[in-house]
Amino acid sequence: MDDPHIETEPSLRGYLELYAAGFVEREEMLSAVAAWPFQQEDHDEGRIEPSHQDNTLSVVSGARLLGQLTREDVEEIQRRMSGPLF
Helix, strand or coil: CCCCCCCCCCCHHHHHHHHHCCCCCHHHHHHHHHCCCCCCCCCCCCCCCCCCCCCCHHHHHHHHHCCCCCHHHHHHHHHHCCCCCC
């Protein structure tokens, strides 16, 4: 049984996968990602990238590389966040 006292955070990686699959409208995605509570990246010598973290700016970059986001999507997210992401 799930413990009701355990806090879970939404997954940006999962959210962008839903967007890429067509389950989330573009405008909704842009607003949500621009307001996302991003985490600080943990750098682990044993990992090439922080794949164990779902809520970092690297997830946005990775989604762009995977074709889940367009260049225009990333530029609009940056604009809404008032500055460059990377």
